[in-house]
Amino acid sequence: MKDTALLFVLDETFTSGSVLARRLRLSRVAVWKHAHRLQQAGYPIEIVHGQGYRLQPGTPAPHLLQPLLKGRFGQSYRYLGCTTSTQDALRTWAEAGAPEGAVVLAEQQTHGRGRRGRVWVSPAGTGLYFSVLLRPRLPLTELLRLSLTAGIALAEATEVGQLKWPNDLLAPNGRKLAGVLLEADLRGEEVRYVLLGIGLNVHRAELPPEAAYLEAYRPGVRRATLLATLLERLEFWYDRLAEAETVLAAWRQHSGTLGRRVRIETPSGPIEGIAEDVEASGALRVRLPDGTRRTVSAGDVALLQAVSENFPPVG
Numbered sequence: 001m002k003d004t005a006l007l008f009v010l011d012e013t014f015t016s017g018s019v020l021a022r023r024l025r026l027s028r029v030a031v032w033k034h035a036h037r038l039q040q041a042g043y044p045i046e047i048v049h050g051q052g053y054r055l056q057p058g059t060p061a062p063h064l065l066q067p068l069l070k071g072r073f074g075q076s077y078r079y080l081g082c083t084t085s086t087q088d089a090l091r092t093w094a095e096a097g098a099p100e101g102a103v104v105l106a107e108q109q110t111h112g113r114g115r116r117g118r119v120w121v122s123p124a125g126t127g128l129y130f131s132v133l134l135r136p137r138l139p140l141t142e143l144l145r146l147s148l149t150a151g152i153a154l155a156e157a158t159e160v161g162q163l164k165w166p167n168d169l170l171a172p173n174g175r176k177l178a179g180v181l182l183e184a185d186l187r188g189e190e191v192r193y194v195l196l197g198i199g200l201n202v203h204r205a206e207l208p209p210e211a212a213y214l215e216a217y218r219p220g221v222r223r224a225t226l227l228a229t230l231l232e233r234l235e236f237w238y239d240r241l242a243e244a245e246t247v248l249a250a251w252r253q254h255s256g257t258l259g260r261r262v263r264i265e266t267p268s269g270p271i272e273g274i275a276e277d278v279e280a281s282g283a284l285r286v287r288l289p290d291g292t293r294r295t296v297s298a299g300d301v302a303l304l305q306a307v308s309e310n311f312p313p314v315g
Contacts (some may be wrong), residue, residue, distance in 0.1 A: 003034045003041070003049045024265070028103060041081035041082060042107045064278070071232050073103065073132060074103045078103070083104075083108075083109060090133055090195050094185070094193050107129075126203040127205070130196070133196075140191060143182070145282035146196070150237075151163045151180065153233035154198070154230065166282060170256055181196075184296050187198045200211040200214065200226075237250070248278050257273050259276075260303050261275075265300040271299070
């Protein structure tokens with residue numbers, strides 16, 4: 001028997017080893033061995049003497065997530081205990097013919113990555129680390145708008161914080177709750193597919209000092225429910241990609257960037273000024289100190305001036 005057979009009979013209620021042994025036609029010792037191997041593989045299984053075995057409450061295992069889904073995103077779903085990166089795992093699946101909306105989620109990543117080659121810290125069982133396969137019909141020049149929709153979905157699903165251009169979700173204290181990594185497979189000017197990776201810190205964990213976790217603002221939040229909501233909002237906004245003004249209006253509503261003084265590290269050097277607006281493509285328009293304006297399509301943004309006392313600058 002594969003260890004995963006045990007995974008799919010567990011839920012959030014403790015089940016004794018003897019009951020599981022009967023269901024799986026195994027000995028209690030074999031159940032114990034399978035459970036410990038699953039733990040070692042990264043799956044959040046709790047084993048308590050005298051009570052039995054269960055999945056950590058809120059675990060986004062396939063059989064617990066499926067009833068919560070409201071759309072097509074996530075219907076094709078691979079749930080991993082530990083992997084190098086969900087982006088890498090989904091790329092392999094995409095090349096093998098995975099359908100649009102397919103999702104790979106891992107409880108832990110050993111080489112999770114963020115934008116511009118940064119490392120994304122992925123403590124086991126405490127966040128949502130997943131990638132979604134998309135096949136957008138967009139000109140390459142407008143692909144950045146897809147990145148904005150991911151930020152909108154994050155803000156709507158978590159109901160916390162504001163967005164730093166293009167799609168970082170910042171907590172009310174200015175620290176980072178979530179990030180998005182968009183990697184496109186191109187053939188000339190044609191986008192074959194996009195891997196949309198999201199890392200969202202949900203529960204308390206050992207995180208970098210610049211990071212925050214959602215449970216500090218939403219006590220009792222459950223990862224499986226949150227994932228289902230996030231996938232539903234991603235699908236909603238993905239289906240409206242062509243409606244540029246609708247997307248931009250929603251992003252502005254959740255923005256913590258516009259109207260603030262910013263410094264942007266771009267490939268051609270740093271830019272500092274006031275973030276005025278987002279263009280239809282998703283690019284950021286910045287007014288420089290001399291009154292001229294620059295449009296930025298790529299770069300790292302630092303927020304230098306707060307919008308209000310309730311949303312202090314990142315520092």
